[in-house]
Amino acid sequence: MHVVVFTRSTPDTAAKVEVGADGKVTWGDAATVVNPWDEYALEEGILQAKNGGGKATAISIGGEMHNESLKHSLAMGLDEAVRIEDAALDANDSLAYATAAAAAVKKLGDVNLVICGKESVDVGTDQHIYQMARKLGWTLLAYVSKILEVDYAAGTIKVERLLEQGKQIVTSKLPAVITVMKDINEPRYPSFIGIRKASKAVIPVWSLADLGVTPPAAHTKLVAFKNLPVRDTQVEMIEGTPEEQATQLVDKLLQEKVL
Amino acid sequence: MSAVFVWIETFEGAALPTSWEALGAGALLAEKSGGALTALVFGENADAVAKEAGEHGATQALVCADATLKGFRLEPYAALLTKLVQEHQPRAVLAVATTRGRELLAASAADTDSGMISDVSSLDVQGDGSVVxxxxxxxxxxxxxxxxxxxxxxFITIRGRAFRPNEAKAGAQAAVTSVAPVLSEDQIATKVERFEAEVGTVNLTDAAIIVSGxxxxxxxxxxxxxxAGDAAVWKAKDGFANVIQPLADVLGAAVGASRAAVDAGYIPYAHQVGQTGKVVSPDxxxxCGISGAIQHQAGxxxxxxxxxxxxxxxxxxxxxxxxxxxGDLYQILPALTAELKKRLGK
Known part of the structure; x- marks a missing residue:
């Protein structure tokens, strides 16, 4: 069996992100890290490959900055890593991303399970993942908080999904694309030996020609990034005994009409 | 005039209130295009929900109450939505960016090679019909x-609480058309074994008020x-149950938490607000007792x-x-709860 985990590099979660005069996003000299949601996907990839007696491959779509997340994946213990980059591929368009991602999974040939983090914190989207599942024609199980059973020989999977109103337990068939939530596992830290091995790894890059696909014309376009509207941050401190603070706060909240 | 489709999300046969916000956003697009604001209602109780959608401004409704659509499953819902999109060529399809709305619209947009933008907080229709x-x-x-x-x-999913809902008008009606499902039960691989509902809790993403610890x-x-085992965990759980929850109850509020509280085991992950949890936008x-790390602020x-x-x-x-x-939240919150009870007459 073969598990694929999609990952990408994102600015450090504590970084101050701003929009420059050119409309582009900058995060100063803050480091890039593996997308925080992907850590759970990578850990689950390692666990599933081990349980199924198979291997795990990490894939990133985009420029060289994403080597960072792929090296992290190898250092954690995934077996292989591939990056997909092509000047004709606009990975910001979810259909283009999904088309390339599905082609890469097909090119690997023997994949039973694709695991993704719930979303990418940079672009803040998840639709490219669901669209990859549709382009593959595979089962999609999103928001998975637990894999309860998986039988690669029989091609069945049973998971717990975390939805707004509670937990849903479902069974379905493999191959499948799943997205995982934070609850699913405790991601490991890369080992010293893992980091050393990963630092020497040469990561192959596949082009659209290698994948043999042409993405459909993009219907969406990123127009510009904008800084947030300036928040009226003048905080009004409410002092006194706890009872006085409570009374004054209720007065203020009634004035603000939020109660 | 091509229609504007709005998927009315239901849970156990009742429409989610945020669905009327999607109708509100849909009305913005329908106004410009002159097409019919069309509610899509699938699953149990679909006819009654379609009637409600009519009161909230839908002029047409496409309903399917087939047993295969009882409870949301992506395969039969997406197959039906895709077929309806292919048949009607609507100008737009809208839904709220819930877990189900996100995957349903993305799937159908992929099936039809259409463009999609998710989780938007505002919409602006341009002269050429494009939308920013x-x-x-x-x-x-x-x-x-x-x-x-x-x-x-x-295809557009909207962020909950970002658009003004279409208010109900008694007597307003949608012209309802029944449609047939696309998949039969034996063509659907996914089977729901059970659902463990969180009883009596207010949904964080819909909440007008949130009290977080x-x-x-x-x-x-x-x-x-x-x-008690770990004393800090016991104390925190007791605090969530006996100090945070009573305040939330008097306010009709949902209970949230910081990542630190979730990771320490004080409260389940479903309550986490922030970067690896939920994004909320209450009034x-x-x-309470949250330092406000940048990752929490994100949510x-x-x-x-x-x-x-x-x-x-x-x-x-x-x-x-x-x-x-x-001050000490263990002194301020009980005082606040008591004051609110008095002032709100509860």
């Missing part, structure tokens, strides 16, 4: 404007019983009014709060 939508990016630290062309159907909840003055957010910064209660007056949360109270 604003959405949050980089964990809420910046915004982005994304355009979607008018060449095909535009952080690491400071562990400073409970009560003594943990000897057999009132009361942060709640668009709240209308933020109240910070913390014993550390240097906590970053005060920098984004409208009102700040320095």
């Amino acid at each position: 939508a604003t959405r949050s990016a980089y964990a809420g630290k910046v915004m982005s404007d994304v355009s979607i062309d008018a060449a095909g159907t535009q 952080g690491r400071g909840i562990a400073n409970n003055p009560k003594d943990a019983p000897g057999d 009132l957010y009361i942060a 709640m910064r668009t709240s209308k009014v933020i109240v910070a209660i913390n014993k550390d007056k240097e906590a970053p949360i005060f920098k984004m709060a409208r009102f700040g109270l320095v």
Whole structure:
């Protein structure tokens, strides 16, 4: 069996992100890290490959900055890593991303399970993942908080999904694309030996020609990034005994009409 | 005149109230195109929900109450939506960016090679029929404007509580058309074994008011019983149950938490607000014992009014709060709950 985990590099979660005069996003000299949601996907990839007696491959779509997340994946213990980059591929368009991602999974040939983090914190989207599942024609199980059973020989999977109103337990068939939530596992830290091995790894890059696909014309376009509207941050401190603070706060909240 | 489709999400046969916000956003598009604002209602109780959608401004409704659609499953819902999109070539398909709305619209947009923008907080229709939508990016630290062309159907999911809902008008009616399902039960691989509902809790993403607790909840003055195991965990759980929850109850509020509180085991992950949890946008957010790390801010910064209660007056949360109270939450919150009971007449 073969598990694929999609990952990408994102600015450090504590970084101050701003929009420059050119409309582009900058995060100063803050480091890039593996997308925080992907850590759970990578850990689950390692666990599933081990349980199924198979291997795990990490894939990133985009420029060289994403080597960072792929090296992290190898250092954690995934077996292989591939990056997909092509000047004709606009990975910001979810259909283009999904088309390339599905082609890469097909090119690997023997994949039973694709695991993704719930979303990418940079672009803040998840639709490219669901669209990859549709382009593959595979089962999609999103928001998975637990894999309860998986039988690669029989091609069945049973998971717990975390939805707004509670937990849903479902069974379905493999191959499948799943997205995982934070609850699913405790991601490991890369080992010293893992980091050393990963630092020497040469990561192959596949082009659209290698994948043999042409993405459909993009219907969406990123127009510009904008800084947030300036928040009226003048905080009004409410002092006194706890009872006085409570009374004054209720007065203020009634004035603000939020109660 | 091509229609504007709005998927009315239901749970156990009742429409989610945020669906009327999707109808409100749909009306913005339908006004410009002159097409029919069309509610899509699938699953149990579909006819009654379609009637309600009519009262909320839908002029047409396509309904399918087939047994295969009882309870949301992506395969039969997406197959049906895709078929309806292919048949009607609507100008746009809208839904709220819930777990189900996100995957349903993305799937159908992929099936039809259509453009999609998810989780938008505002929409602007251009003269050529293209739409520019604003959405949050980089964990809420910046915004982005994304355009979607008018060449095909535009798939858009909207952020809950960002659009004005279409108010109900008694007597308003939608013309209802029944449609047939696409998949039969034996063509659907996914089977729901069971659903474990969270009983009696208010959904965070729909909530008008949220009371959230952080690491400071562990400073409970009560003594943990000897057999409690980890005393800090016991104290925090007791605080969530007996100090945070009563305040939430009197306000009709949902209970949230910081990542620190979730990771320490004080409260389940489903309550986490922030970068690896939920993004919320209530009218009132009361942060109790939360320092306000940038990752937490990512999940709640668009709240209308933020109240910070913390014993550390240097906590970053005060920098984004409208009102700040320095003190012990174990003294302030019970006083606040009592005062609210008195003033709100509960």
